[in-house]
Amino acid sequence: MRRTARLLTGAALAVTTVTGPLAASAYAAGTTGLEVYPSSVVPGGAVTVNSAACGDAGTAAGDASAVGAGHFTLAPSAREGELIGQFTVPPSAQPGTYEIVARCARGGREVRGDLVVTLTAVQPRGSVKTGVGGALGPDPVQTAAGVAALAVAAAGGTWLLHRRARGDGI
Template identity: 70%
Template sequence: MRRIARPLSGTALAVAVAAAALAAAPAYGGEGSGRLELSPAGVVPGDEVTARTAACGANGTAAGDASAVGAGSFSLAPGSGQPPLSGRFKVPPSAHPGTYEIVATCAHGGRRVTGDLVVTLTGTLTEQSTYPRGSVKTGVGGALGPGPEQTAAGVAALAVAAAGGTWLLHRRARGDGI
């Protein structure tokens, strides 16, 4: 029994050490991480995305390129008390669904880090959207206007026309003539 107990305790110790090492690692990948973290990683057109990386060092800067999705360039700089560099860009409303590679290049050393951004048409914007207002110009026309005053005027005109038509039909049925 002793022979079996020793190898198991050694394996348990190795697993515990590995778990402690993983728990101590920073969530963003630490100094020299080769990834560009995008938050949120899945967006809809019109959303704003935050990009973070620790690949350029705590005091470095980087130039971001989101032109693959149509957002153009953006800059990454150290945040207040935050080790990773961060920057923001807005996904244009004209962006098509798909996966896009977003790139950041460190100012010192030219190191290139990438991250994947997924654009979908389903979901919700992280910011308040603006809804269209007014009427649609279809060329067909319409009796009611877009505002409450014009709607009331249209309803009143229809009521007068209906009353006048009823009065004329009543006179005709009585034989008074028109």
Template identity: 50%
Template sequence: MRTTARLLTGTALTVAATLGLGTQASYAGDAGNGGNAGKVEALEVYPSTAPPGTTITVNTTACGPGGHGVGDAHSLGAGKFDLTPGTHKEVVVGQFTIPRHTKPGVHGIAVRCANGKRAAGDLVVRHHKHPSGHVDTGVGGSVGPDTTQIAAGVAVLAASAVGGTLLLRRRASGATQDS
């Protein structure tokens, strides 16, 4: 019976950790400050996936109406940035640019508000591969010359011209086909 209880408890803890149910426990030590000091609120990151050189906009309601905050993008090498009230009075907004040297991967962005609250979000940095070679769009100009296709095209045009000429000549001479 004791083995079954341990197995079920271990399974329940594993499921809770997998689902993220255990994340609130890491902030339990801050409950003495009114419960808000340790709570990390959501930080919206737009775009959430981008290559280096892109300007990123973040916003949160954690700082409150008319609030201010300081963002931290050191994980990207971008340093600190300011958050100021946005067009919606309850939202603060800030921007930074992903440095060219930033490595691909998931990078955490954090904000500390003047009211003591915090917000965090993730940014995925991806490097775009530049296309190489010709692009076959069907319009020409970007595809290198293929002598087989050129020869086939010339043959089709020549056959059409000969056939058209013979047809026009036959009509002009008044010859008709009897069926």
């Protein structure tokens, strides 16, 4: 048993040693761009951008003139080493994909992100297919049939229990 535990511990350590640097570099690679939230917006909507690519540069100059919003400033956020900024998409913006750019105050590094402008806000519709049924589905006939089946089962169960209690047997 002890040998198995040592073998498993050694295997886990080997996997951690091999994948640890890869996981760290993959995480670092994901933070080098400009994150745009929401990534899809309607004209007149507010957009927040953030990036950890500038490190502790203090600030960054943002440029959303491609969409017609002009320049904005990214300042330090609550998360250490991350900058955040906001701008509003003008009501006259046309649908399309626009590149948003930020230039770090120190070093002049540029980071980019995409913003999609749509004419209508995409609202979720329908139900989520989780595999668990709801009490009231979209079809009232199926709902009524289910309620009727439950009522028949309850009545039949009650009748059988009543017969058994009287001693009539099943």
